[in-house]
Amino acid sequence: MKIEERHEGPVVVLSIEGRLDHAGSEIFDAHVTKLIAAGEQKLVVDFHRVGFVASMGIRALIKPYQALAPRGGKVAVANLGDSVRSIFQLAGIDQAVPIYESVDAAVAALS
Amino acid sequence: MPELSLAMGNDFADLGPTSTRVRNFLGVCNAPDAASFLADLVIEELVTNTIKYGYDDAGAHEIDLRIAFEDGRLLIEVRDDGRAFNPLEQAAPDTTLPAEQRDIGGLGIHLVRQMTDSVVYERRDGRNVVRAEKTFPIG
Numbered sequence: 001m002k003i004e005e006r007h008e009g010p011v012v013v014l015s016i017e018g019r020l021d022h023a024g025s026e027i028f029d030a031h032v033t034k035l036i037a038a039g040e041q042k043l044v045v046d047f048h049r050v051g052f053v054a055s056m057g058i059r060a061l062i063k064p065y066q067a068l069a070p071r072g073g074k075v076a077v078a079n080l081g082d083s084v085r086s087i088f089q090l091a092g093i094d095q096a097v098p099i100y101e102s103v104d105a106a107v108a109a110l111s
Numbered sequence: 112m113p114e115l116s117l118a119m120g121n122d123f124a125d126l127g128p129t130s131t132r133v134r135n136f137l138g139v140c141n142a143p144d145a146a147s148f149l150a151d152l153v154i155e156e157l158v159t160n161t162i163k164y165g166y167d168d169a170g171a172h173e174i175d176l177r178i179a180f181e182d183g184r185l186l187i188e189v190r191d192d193g194r195a196f197n198p199l200e201q202a203a204p205d206t207t208l209p210a211e212q213r214d215i216g217g218l219g220i221h222l223v224r225q226m227t228d229s230v231v232y233e234r235r236d237g238r239n240v241v242r243a244e245k246t247f248p249i250g
Contacts, residue, residue, distance in 0.1 A: 021130075021151075022123050022159050052130075052148065054155045055219035083148040090225045091218060092206030 001027045005035075011042045011107045017049035020057025029060045036064060041073035044106040048079040058091045065096050078106040112186075113140050114179040121162045121172040121191075126155060133178055140180040143247050149226055150178055150187055153243045156219035157189045157198065161239070165193025183249040188242045196239055197232045199224070 001018035012035060018024050032043065043064060047053075065075045078100045080088065088094050100106035115136040119125040130151050137147045158174055166172060177188040203224075204217045224230055227243045234240070 019127075019130075021155050022126060052151055054152060054159070055222055056159070058218060083145055086226070087152075087222060090206070090222055 003028065003031050005031075008107050009111050011044055011110050012040050013044045013046060013103055013107065015046040015048065015103075019052040020050060020060065021052060021054050022056050025054070025056035025060040028057070029063065032060070032064045036067050036073075041068055041071065042110045043068075043073075043075045044100075044103060044110060045075070045077045046079055046103050047077055047081070047084055050084060051081065053084045053087050055091070058087065058093055061097050062093055065093075069096075074110050076100055076106040076110055078103045112179045112181040112184075114177060116175070116177050118173050118175050119158070121166060121174060123159075123162060126158060129154065129158075129176070133176075136178060137180055137185075142180045142185065146180060146185045146245070146247055149245055150185060152226065153187045153223050154189065156223050157241055160198060160219060161189075161191045161193050165191055165196060165239070167194060183247045185245050185247065186242065187244075188240065190238050190240050192238050195234050197234075198241065199230060199232050 001016065001024040004015040006013050016028060020028060035043065045061070061075060061077070068075060076098050079102065080099055085099065088099060098109070100109060115133065117129065117132060119129045133150050133154065134147045137150060154176060161174060172192055175190040179186040198220045201217045201220050203221050223243060227245045230241065230243045232239070232241050
């Protein structure tokens, strides 16, 4: 799991590469927990280079949503492949963590 | 039916190499990407549950996997010697609840059930056996 981080105005864009399985989700969770502790409120996660997501990965996205929503923060995802998208939809989290076709669209929506 | 049998330990570190072997096997079978994804998901979710909750001791155990693919039909079997546990009896999570109130327990097996055609559990010779199947369109 590799995570690249960049800032676009008030939004932090995390481009992740690898698998959001048990091991990958722990790395992602630790990274995001630090960002939130540092005061970041708007996160966009780019799934372009993610070929696999398990339930642990869904948990790792709901957790920051639950932390940020009460203070007006947001989490969104972009560039989902078909299989990954169906996991999001079956888990029913696309209402809380909206899906965008591109990082630009997600950043624009959160800015 | 071409088949891959392999054994892994009750160790999260074994999941990555296991996934690679399963994906390689399904690649050789010319299985669609969706079949590889599903095999990965089923193994990840069932084995994670077993490693986390399945054992009364901290010792090493073997988890046996069998994956077969032919004519679009994918079969995955996971066998462990943990305590008797039928994951299909777990309550499904309420995926309609607002995410603020969401309890994530049971999501893994919910995903497995939703994405496969059938999942069957049996306790056989002192082992848990879970078998999942899905047929993909050939084309």
